[in-house]
């Protein structure tokens with residue numbers, strides 16, 4: 384994996400970090416992160432963006448950017464003390480490290496945000512937020528058994544088109560359960576290095592999946608205790624909202640913001656969206672699987688220390704209320720947001736809170 388990165392001022396008011404990840408000489412991922420809010424704007428995997436950017440998004444370094452992964456802190460939702468979802472998404476963050484290649488071969492970039500006179504005016508506390516982003520390939524081992532004419536897999540595996548071509552076999556699409564994360568995935572191609580292994584019928588190969596890891600740390604750097612809520616407001620780009628499913632909510636209690644914040648129990652195994660949705664699911668499992676992501680992909684979202692999951696889509700009914708969203712754009716995204724929002728986090732002086740989400744496809 385080769386990693387190139389730059390932090391550049393592309394226009395006077397736009398400061399974006401761009402990270403390019405190459406695998407086997409091919410551009411595998413391209414990531415863009417805006418300094419305004421440390422908002423991940425775009426995460427392109429094999430040319431297709433996993434994240435949604437509104438065509439009406441405002442890049443004036445004032446308004447929150449309706450794109451990618453804005454961060455809510457120190458408050459999720461409307462807030463009498465300051466802007467909705469807090470000030471983190473509308474603050475200029477500092478690039479602390481990177482973009483650089485870490486010891487695992489992944490690309491990392493680290494941003495930070497500390498309190499200022501302005502933040503203390505809204506919320507009189509001292510803090511340091513550290514936001515570490517890691518992009519790369521997750522590799523896992525699989526065992527390939529058999530001979531050229533009998534290429535088959537055991538627990539999981541693949542027979543890539545290139546490998547099969549070399550073996551004189553017709554193309555084959557293999558689906559397999561990923562032994563690393565468990566979800567069923569379709570694998571149709573192999574990297575060159577692994578092709579050699581398969582041609583020689585070696586027993587170990589690699590399947591690569593792409594991952595984005597967002598790791599947030601909040602430190603209380605003051606001398607008084609504070610409470611906060613926080614959330615990663617993921618906007619996922621989808622092919623067609625009506626075909627999207629989200630797993631992991633069945634049997635859970637949720638707060639329905641579209642119905643006066645009343646609480647209900649979710650009966651569906653898989654959520655689908657066919658109307659205005661604004662739900663806070665409480666105590667969600669550590670992972671959700673989202674289907675229908677741009678290009679027919681399936682995304683797995685794992686999370687730690689984010690006990691709640693918010694699902695939001697304004698549908699055509701509410702979209703006109705958002706000037707930075709095109710009226711038909713609700714068809715092209717779903718927000719599935721990892722948060723610590725129902726019960727606030729309390730931090731005593733010097734204490735730290737960390738939470739992480741891992742997106743894999």
Ligand SMILES: O=P(O)(O)OC[C@H]1O[C@@H](O)[C@H](O)[C@@H](O)[C@@H]1O
Pocket residue numbers: 447467468616640661662693695705720
């Ligand atoms: O328009 P904003 O402030 O970015 O918020 C968008 C939506 O974000 C969601 O997280 C909230 O649950 C919704 O209530 C809100 O409308």
